[in-house]
Amino acid sequence: MYLTEYEQEMLDGKYGAAQAMALKVLVAVGECFGAKRLLEVSRVHVASSNQEADVWFAEKLLKLGGRCLVAPTVNPGFNVSYLSQHLSISKKDAELTERTHRAYRELGAILTLSCTPYLEANVPRFGEILSYSETSVTVYVNSVIGARTNRESVQSSLCAAITGRVPEYGFLLDEYRKGSVLVQVEADLKSDFDYQLLGSCTQKIGPGVPVFVGLPQNLSQEALINLGTQLNTTGSYAMFHIPGVTPEAPTLEAAFGGREPERVVTITDEDLQEIHRKISRPPGKIDFAMFGCPHLTFSQVQEVAQLVKGKKLAVEMWLLTSSLNKELARRTGMLEVIEEAGGHIVEDTCIDQPCWSHLKGKVGVTDSPKCAYYASMRGMNFVIRDLAACVEAALKGEVS
Numbered sequence: 001m002y003l004t005e006y007e008q009e010m011l012d013g014k015y016g017a018a019q020a021m022a023l024k025v026l027v028a029v030g031e032c033f034g035a036k037r038l039l040e041v042s043r044v045h046v047a048s049s050n051q052e053a054d055v056w057f058a059e060k061l062l063k064l065g066g067r068c069l070v071a072p073t074v075n076p077g078f079n080v081s082y083l084s085q086h087l088s089i090s091k092k093d094a095e096l097t098e099r100t101h102r103a104y105r106e107l108g109a110i111l112t113l114s115c116t117p118y119l120e121a122n123v124p125r126f127g128e129i130l131s132y133s134e135t136s137v138t139v140y141v142n143s144v145i146g147a148r149t150n151r152e153s154v155q156s157s158l159c160a161a162i163t164g165r166v167p168e169y170g171f172l173l174d175e176y177r178k179g180s181v182l183v184q185v186e187a188d189l190k191s192d193f194d195y196q197l198l199g200s201c202t203q204k205i206g207p208g209v210p211v212f213v214g215l216p217q218n219l220s221q222e223a224l225i226n227l228g229t230q231l232n233t234t235g236s237y238a239m240f241h242i243p244g245v246t247p248e249a250p251t252l253e254a255a256f257g258g259r260e261p262e263r264v265v266t267i268t269d270e271d272l273q274e275i276h277r278k279i280s281r282p283p284g285k286i287d288f289a290m291f292g293c294p295h296l297t298f299s300q301v302q303e304v305a306q307l308v309k310g311k312k313l314a315v316e317m318w319l320l321t322s323s324l325n326k327e328l329a330r331r332t333g334m335l336e337v338i339e340e341a342g343g344h345i346v347e348d349t350c351i352d353q354p355c356w357s358h359l360k361g362k363v364g365v366t367d368s369p370k371c372a373y374y375a376s377m378r379g380m381n382f383v384i385r386d387l388a389a390c391v392e393a394a395l396k397g398e399v400s
Contacts, residue, residue: 001030001167002037002141009134010163018066022159022256030167039129039168042074043147044161045117047134048104048355050096051228052153058103059304068108069164071159073122074114075134076295076297076320078353079102079346082288086344093354096249108159113348113357114322115294118145118224121324126247127174131160135370136294139228146247148172151238171238177248178257179241179266182264183216187272191285192222193386197272200279202237205265211241212254228293233370264343278367280384287362289313289394291387292320293371298328299343300387307391308341314397317343320351341395365390365399 003011013020030038041364043107048054064400077097083089089303105111112121118140124130124147132138133152150170153159160166170176181292183205188196198212210231218327219242249255262391291304296319304319329335335345349355352374360379366372367390372382383399393399 001027001042003027003168004038006039007165016065018061018064019163021064022061022066022162023165025159025166026092026163026165027156029094033167033169035167035169037168038112038165039069039158039172040164041070041131041166042127042130043122043130043132043330044068044070044103044125044157045074045122045130045132045134045137046072046107046109046111046157046161047073047075047115047137048077048158049154050093050100050102052096055096055103057356058100058107059157061105061158062106066107066162068161071110073110073112073114073117073192074104075115076348076350078355080351082346083349087355088357089355101160107158107162108382112322114334116297116322119221119297120322125363129166131157131166134224135155135232136229138238139232139240140225142171142177142226143228143241143246150236151232151236167274173391175257176209177239178259179211179249179255180262181210182256182261183203183210183212184264184266185212187267187269189215191386192226193221193367194218194272195226196230196343196367196384197275199227199248199265200234201267202231202235204267204271205235208262209239209241209245210237210265211252211261212250213243213252215242215245217244220298225294225297229368230369230377231288233373236239237281251399254309276384279372281381283349283383283399285363285398286315286365286383286393287318288315288364289361289390290351290364290366290375290382291368291370291390293366293368293374295324296321299326301325301334301338302327302332305329305389306336307388308343308395309337311341311395313342313394315394317341317394318348318390319343319345321345321347323347352378353380
């Protein structure tokens with residue numbers, strides 16, 4: 001791999017042991033993927049977690065004198081202050097969360113603690129070179145914004161923040177960003193939720209960069225988030241195109257770069273129904289409702305508030321969103337409406353955290369297949385429905 005004089009000096013330790021180690025990691029990653037050089041990176045998002053290995057790596061860089069050249073935004077853990085008032089949080093879990101925050105703060109990260117930085121605080125421009133980790137983040141910025149990032153790990157994105165560099169390979173190169181699979185959507189998509197199901201059809205779509213045709217041109221932001229999140233969760237897709245919607249696909253020909261698709265796939269209503277049956281528990285009584293994987297948008301919080309206004313929930317309900325959206329909910333009165341109904345809006349928090357141990361073995365309802373997938377590893381079970389049906393279920397205590 002070609003290195004500039006500055007990069008070679010960094011690798012040799014001229015600018016400190018932390019930068020040398022971080023660049024060594026990135027050079028190794030680049031060599032694995034055949035990268036010929038490094039690029040300057042202008043934005044970083046680190047999908048930090050409260051897991052020991054991730055905290056160990058961040059603390060190791062810190063002890064070596066590390067400081068981020070590019071201040072990254074970071075993923076949520078869980079809100080110790082708020083949740084300690086409502087749940088039983090172990091001292092060990094609380095301390096690990098605080099260690100994580102302290103390490104990233106001292107490294108120079110921006111503690112947004114949100115998994116949707118592309119909506120606020122860290123919004124890239126078209127063509128900008130990034131190093132972003134997190135399931136919904138990488139696919140959204142590549143596809144919907146047209147910025148450029150690979151599917152980075154926690155460690156590689158943190159190394160990019162420390163060095164200001166990223167190896168040039170994969171989705172940073174034009175040739176890998178072109179469509180390769182034509183997906184003809186013949187299903188009737190009636191709501192944003194249906195795009196969760198469409199994005200879950202990855203086994204039928206197969207490998208490559210999908211180009212979806214047959215979709216409306218006025219897709220909501222939530223529909224685009226849902227589609228990309230599920231593509232990346234179930235199939236590790238970093239990019240998709242929708243001609244006339246996503247910026248690198250003004251036409252079908254442009255989406256494929258003038259090439260013929262490697263294969264053509266058709267998605268029908270029957271495909272969506274079959275996927276829904278596979279990923280969801282059958283209807284019945286529920287113990288809780290959980291939304292916000294990825295974090296709810298402001299309009300989604302607003303929808304929940306409208307549905308519960310003046311009513312009382314039959315089960316506990318948790319809405320996970322960014323700190324900005326919770327503050328906006330407070331200013332607009334929606335927080336009061338949801339809390340009066342018996343629900344909670346929690347910022348800085350992810351579903352895949354030990355704070356939810358009281359829900360182990362219980363059945364919940366969610367609109368997010370990603371939530372159900374990750375939470376199942378912690379012993380939670382979910383009926384999956386659209387957001388309105390989920391809220392109705394939380395008011396009744398069962399899914400009909």
